[in-house]
Amino acid sequence: MPEWQADAIIISVRPHGEGNSIVSLLTADYGRHAGLVRGGASKKMRGTVQPGNRVQASWRARLSEQLGQMQLELTQAVPARFLDSPMRLAGVASICALLEGALPEREPHAGLYAGTDALLSLIAMDDDNTGWLEGYVRWELGLLHAAGYQLDLDRCAASGETTNLAYVSPKSGAAVSQNHAGQFANRLLPLPRFLGGVACPAHDWVAGLDLTGHFLAKRVFAAHNADIPAARRRLADMVETRYKQAVDNQEAVR
Amino acid sequence: MHASLDQLIRKLARLPGLGPRSARRAVLYLLKNRDRLMVPLAQDLFDVASQVRACAECGNLDHGDKCSICLDPQRDHSCICVVEDVGDLWAMERAAVYRGVYHILGGTLSALDGRGPDDLHIDKLLRRADRLAATEVILALSATVDGQTTAHYIAERLAATSVEVTRLAHGVPVGGELDYLDDGTLAQALKARAKLVS
Numbered sequence: 313m314p315e316w317q318a319d320a321i322i323i324s325v326r327p328h329g330e331g332n333s334i335v336s337l338l339t340a341d342y343g344r345h346a347g348l349v350r351g352g353a354s355k356k357m358r359g360t361v362q363p364g365n366r367v368q369a370s371w372r373a374r375l376s377e378q379l380g381q382m383q384l385e386l387t388q389a390v391p392a393r394f395l396d397s398p399m400r401l402a403g404v405a406s407i408c409a410l411l412e413g414a415l416p417e418r419e420p421h422a423g424l425y426a427g428t429d430a431l432l433s434l435i436a437m438d439d440d441n442t443g444w445l446e447g448y449v450r451w452e453l454g455l456l457h458a459a460g461y462q463l464d465l466d467r468c469a470a471s472g473e474t475t476n477l478a479y480v481s482p483k484s485g486a487a488v489s490q491n492h493a494g495q496f497a498n499r500l501l502p503l504p505r506f507l508g509g510v511a512c513p514a515h516d517w518v519a520g521l522d523l524t525g526h527f528l529a530k531r532v533f534a535a536h537n538a539d540i541p542a543a544r545r546r547l548a549d550m551v552e553t554r555y556k557q558a559v560d561n562q563e564a565v566r
Numbered sequence: 567m568h569a570s571l572d573q574l575i576r577k578l579a580r581l582p583g584l585g586p587r588s589a590r591r592a593v594l595y596l597l598k599n600r601d602r603l604m605v606p607l608a609q610d611l612f613d614v615a616s617q618v619r620a621c622a623e624c625g626n627l628d629h630g631d632k633c634s635i636c637l638d639p640q641r642d643h644s645c646i647c648v649v650e651d652v653g654d655l656w657a658m659e660r661a662a663v664y665r666g667v668y669h670i671l672g673g674t675l676s677a678l679d680g681r682g683p684d685d686l687h688i689d690k691l692l693r694r695a696d697r698l699a700a701t702e703v704i705l706a707l708s709a710t711v712d713g714q715t716t717a718h719y720i721a722e723r724l725a726a727t728s729v730e731v732t733r734l735a736h737g738v739p740v741g742g743e744l745d746y747l748d749d750g751t752l753a754q755a756l757k758a759r760a761k762l763v764s
Contacts, residue, residue: 324678330582359748363678363711391711392750395736396757398718405711409677543677 314380315372316342319387321428322365323408327353335361335382336412337369340425344415347371347382360384364391364404364432393436399554400435402547403448407431409541410452414459414532424458427451442517445551446506449520452528453507461485461531463523465507468492477503478511482526501526515555521548623694625670625687627652635659635667642666646695647704648720650674650713654706666704669694674712675719688720695729705733709754 320337323344328334333352337345347369352361360367366388373380394400407428415421431444431451438444453463462485467474469486478490479500488500490511501523503509504516512519525548529540571593578589596604620626621633628634635641645666649655655668671686683689695703705720707713721731737755738747747755 326678358710359751386748389748389750391714392709392748393753395709395714395754398715398722401711401715401718405677405715412678541677542680542682546677 313372313374314376315370317368317370318342320345320367320369320384321425321432322361322363322367322384324363324412325352325361333357333361334379335384337367337382338411338415338421338425338428339369340422341420342371343419343421344411344417345371346417347373347380349382349384357384359389359392360386362389362391363408365389366429366432390432390436399442399547399550400438400444402543402550403435403444404432405543406541406547407448407451409543410455410528413536413538413541414455414528421458424454427454442554445517446520449504449507449517449524452521452524456524456527456532459532461527463527465503476510477508479503479509480523482530485527485531518552518555521551624655624668625652625672626655626668640665643698644701645704646691646698646700646702647706648691649706650708658706666702667698671707671716674707674710674716676712683719686716688723691720692723692727695724695727700729702730702732705731707733709736 318339318341320339322335323338324336326334328348331351331353333349334346335349335352337347339345349357349361351357361384365386367384368387369385370383371380391401391404411428415424428451431447434444434447456463463480464484464486465477465480467487468477468489469481469484470492471489473489473491476489476491477487479488479493479497480486480503481488482499482501487503487508488496493500502512502514502519504512504519504523506516507520507523509516509519514522525540525544528544533540575586575589575593578584578592579586581589584592596607617629618627619629619631621628621636622631623636624633626633626635642665646669647658647664647666648669648671649658650671650673652670655670658664658668669687669691671688671691673681673686675681675683675686691703694700703720703724705717707717717733724731735758737751737758738744744752
């Protein structure tokens with residue numbers, strides 16, 4: 313009888329019947345894995361089966377291809393620590409929705425699991441509400457890599473230069489230096505400063521989310537004939553609204 | 567078994583909390599108490615089905631177009647408590663501590679279930695708050711990711727108005743022991759700590 317036990321992060325919960333839930337988890341060794349949690353919709357379990365929570369999971373089925381049953385024990389209620397922070401809640405919702413939509417089931421992703429775990433810790437620790445956004449953009453680059461699409465942001469696709477990088481080609485995902493962008497600059501995506509860009513016109517986090525959002529939509533979700541999740545769009549909108557205002561204010565002061 | 571009896575058992579078995587076995591027991595019990603229970607129950611079911619409807623103002627279930635809460639002049643109509651569904655409204659009323667009016671959203675935003683702002687009664691809430699010249703909107707939504715995301719979304723939409731937006735406190739329940747609380751609840755309780763007035 314196939315079975316396993318592992319530390320996991322809850323990424324989605326769907327009601328099943330009256331009192332049960334189908335819970336999808338991210339684990340290091342078993343990747344995105346779903347299972348039936350009996351009593352998952354009960355009052356006792358409702359706090360445990362929340363997206364973003366860390367749990368100790370044990371899964372068991374008669375045959376490996378079956379959905380199987382899961383038992384979950386709460387290790388840490390992550391989103392409960394920042395229910396009063398809309399941006400951080402939107403971040404966790406986006407992480408869970410992207411993992412649910414982008415990852416194939418039951419493929420091990422040890423690196424992505426470690427990255428997600430670290431990002432959740434960063435979000436939970438960050439009291440100023442926004443410092444984690446850089447980590448979030450890097451995590452989305454990791455998600456793209458895990459889904460099979462790595463961006464080449466270390467050298468210019470045209471000249472091979474490793475300095476003075478400012479843009480990314482929306483087609484190839486390769487960096488382009490400021491000198492070689494020329495007349496195509498307005499068709500390229502700005503490379504944020506924290507990823508090595510030298511001349512980002514927008515706020516770095518807005519540019520970072522635009523960059524990863526473009527490739528997630530084009531390379532990952534379009535391949536599944538799906539749109540980028542609403543939770544990811546909401547996060548990008550919130551960040552843009554907050555930091556576009558900040559950039560506009562700075563320009564007005566200048 | 568007669569077809570009508572079998573049909574009744576099948577229909578009862580579809581109710582929450584009942585399965586085929588408990589539906590059979592319920593039907594047998596009803597048949598044994600035909601005059602005392604079965605006929606009055608059938609009459610009550612017919613009355614409720616024909617008379618009870620959703621209130622045009624708040625979404626509560628009651629007789630008539632407007633519910634008794636919305637029609638009550640003793641209630642504070644400038645204070646609106648937003649809840650997810652009728653069950654939550656009934657829970658608030660059981661507590662008998664709130665004297666304002668309610669607004670039922672019909673759920674929470676959920677990216678996974680594809681439920682967006684247009685699927686909830688959010689625009690209706692904004693129009694109602696404006697019409698009633700509301701001074702306070704209390705967001706009594708679940709302490710879950712979806713519930714609080716919905717609360718922040720509504721607060722954002724109301725930010726342009728002069729309405730004060732509040733939410734229910736999160737933390738230690740009455741009768742709760744710290745030893746049995748999860749770390750998230752404790753963190754919320756600590757954040758929302760209040761000064762003791764002696």
